[in-house]
Amino acid sequence: xxxxxxxxxxxxxxxxxxxxxxxxxxxxxxxxxxxxxxxxxxxxxxxxxxxxxxxxxxxxxxxxxxxxxxxxxxxxxxxxxxxxxxxxxxxxxxxxxxxxxxxxxxxxxxxxxxxxxxxxxxxxxxxxxxxxxxxxxxxxxxxxxxxxxxxxxxxxxxxxxxxxxxxxxxxxxxxxxxxxxxxxxxxxxxxxxxxxxxxxxxxxxxxxxxxxxxxxxxxxxxxxxxxxxxxxxxxxxxxxxxxxxxxxxxxxxxxxxxxxxxxxxxxxxxxxxxxxxxxxxxxxxxxxxxxxxxxxx
Ligand code: BG6
Numbered sequence: 001x002x003x004x005x006x007x008x009x010x011x012x013x014x015x016x017x018x019x020x021x022x023x024x025x026x027x028x029x030x031x032x033x034x035x036x037x038x039x040x041x042x043x044x045x046x047x048x049x050x051x052x053x054x055x056x057x058x059x060x061x062x063x064x065x066x067x068x069x070x071x072x073x074x075x076x077x078x079x080x081x082x083x084x085x086x087x088x089x090x091x092x093x094x095x096x097x098x099x100x101x102x103x104x105x106x107x108x109x110x111x112x113x114x115x116x117x118x119x120x121x122x123x124x125x126x127x128x129x130x131x132x133x134x135x136x137x138x139x140x141x142x143x144x145x146x147x148x149x150x151x152x153x154x155x156x157x158x159x160x161x162x163x164x165x166x167x168x169x170x171x172x173x174x175x176x177x178x179x180x181x182x183x184x185x186x187x188x189x190x191x192x193x194x195x196x197x198x199x200x201x202x203x204x205x206x207x208x209x210x211x212x213x214x215x216x217x218x219x220x221x222x223x224x225x226x227x228x229x230x231x232x233x234x235x236x237x238x239x240x241x242x243x244x245x246x247x248x249x250x251x252x253x254x255x256x257x258x259x260x261x262x263x264x265x266x267x268x269x270x271x272x273x274x275x276x277x278x279x280x281x282x283x284x285x286x287x288x289x290x291x292x293x294x295x296x297x
Contacts, residue, residue, distance in 0.1 A: 017111040018119060023049075025068030030106070035115025036149030042074060045100035046121045046143045049077035051151040051296065059151070059235055059296060061176040061269040065262045073100040075260040076269070080155060081170035082141060085246075085277035090134075096172070098131045099123055099141060107142070116148035136165040138286075150297030157292075159284040167282050170246060170275035171294050173237065177230045179267045180249050184208035187226035188245065193219040194278060211270070214251035218278050221245040228272060237272050238295040243280030246273035 016033060023029030023042060029049075030041045040050040052058045062076030073079055073096070081096035088094070094101060108120040123141040138161025146152040153171050177183050186208045195201045196216035205219065208229070222243050228235040239245075248271040250258065255266040274294040276282045282290045 014109055014111055014117075017117045018109040023068065024066075027068050027070075028103075030109075030119060032117040032119065032145070032147040034112075034117035034147035037147055037151065039117075039145070039147045039151060041119065041121075041145060042068075043103045043106065043121070044068070044070065045074060045102070046080055046104040046123075046145075047074050047077055047100060048145060048151065048153070049074060051147070053149055053297065058176060061174045063261050063265055065260050065265070067260050070103070071101055072260075075258075076174045078153065078174070079170075079172040080143065081168070081172050081273075081275070081277075082155070082157070083135065083139065083167040083169070085168035085170050085275060093134055096170070097168075098127070098134065102127060102131065104143070112146070114148070116146050118144065118146045120144045136163070136167075137161045139165060139167070150295050152295045153293065155292045156289055157282070157284060158289040159286055162286050164283060164285050167284065167290075168275070168277040169282070169292050170244075170273045170277060171292065172246070172271060172273045172275075173294070173296065174269050174271050175228055175235055176268060177228065177270050178233075180211045180270050181267065183228060183230045183270065184210050185226055185228055185247060185270070185272060187223060188219050188221060188247075191219045191221050191223075191245075193217040209247055211249055214254055215247060215249045217247045218275070218280075219245045219247065220280060226272060228270065236295075236297055237274065239274040239293060241290060241292045242274045242276055242294070243282075244273075244275040244277045246271065246275050246277070248273070 027044045032039045037053040066075035079100040082099040084097045104121040140158040142156045144154040188205045225238040256263045
C-alpha cells in the first residue's frame with residue numbers, strides 16, 4: 001500500500017473498472033470490474049458482498065435476510081472484524097468490533113497495468129463518539145481490495161499512538177457451497193483448535209474438516225493456504241499475516257435464532273475466516289503496522 005492519502009470526497013471515475021451505485025437499503029456500493037472477475041463492495045463496513053470470477057458463479061454467500069442498514073452488520077460476504085473478535089470483553093460493546101458497523105472512506109481507486117481493479121478504503125477518523133472511545137488512541141485501519149481472477153484483501157492496522165496495543169481481526173469470509181454436509185475443508189489437519197461449541201476446549205484436527213453439526217472453531221493456523229472442496233469445485237483461501245483460521249457454520253438451532261439469517265440457509269454456506277484472534281492476536285508497537293491478507297480464488 002502507498003502512503004495514506006486524504007479521503008476523496010468523490011470517487012475517481014474509472015470507466016468500466018470502478019463505479020458507484022446505490023445498493024440494498026440505499027447504502028452506497030462500488031462495483032469493481034477487473035480483468036478476470038468482478039466484485040461488489042459496500043462502503044458500509046468496507047464489506048465485499050460478491051466476487052465472481054468471469055464465467056463462474058459467485059464465490060461468496062450473502063443471506064437473503066441480511067440487514068443493509070447503518071449501525072448493523074451485513075450478513076454474508078466478507079465482514080471485517082476489528083479491533084476485537086467475537087463478544088467484547090467489555091459489556092455493552094458489539095460483537096466483532098466496530099469496523100463492520102460504519103461507512104468507510106474511499107482514498108484511492110485505480111486500474112492496474114494488468115487490468116485488475118483496486119481500491120483503498122480507510123476507517124474514518126471521525127467515528128460516532130461511543131465507538132471512538134472504544135478504540136486505542138492513535139490506531140488506524142485501511143483496507144485495499146484488488147479484483148481480478150482472484151479477490152485480494154489487505155487489511156492494515158497502524159499504531160500511530162505512543163503505547164503498545166493488542167488487536168484482533170478477521171476477514172470473516174462467507175463462501176457459497178452446494179451443501180455444507182457434503183464439503184470438506186483441507187489444509188488444517190494436525191492443527192490445534194479451540195472448539196467454541198465445547199466451551200473453548202482445545203482439540204487437534206484429524207484429517208479434513210467435515211460438517212456434521214454446529215461448527216465454530218478457531219485454529220492456530222499460520223499455514224499459507226486452505227481449500228474448500230465442494231464436488232468438482234475447489235476454492236482456495238491463501239493468506240499471510242494471519243495466525244488463526246476460523247471455521248464456522250451455525251447449523252439448525254443457531255441459524256433459527258439469528259434474525260438476519262434464514263432458517264433454511266445454513267446448508268448453503270461455510271465461513272473460512274482469515275484472522276488473528278484469541279492466542280493469535282497481534283501486538284503492535286508504536287509506529288508499526290500489521291497487514292492481514294487473503295487471496296481467494
Ligand atoms: C464467527 C464466530 O466468526 O462469527 C461465531 O466464531 C459467531 O461464534 C459468528 O457466531 C457470527 O457472528 P455474528 O456476530 O456475525 O453473528
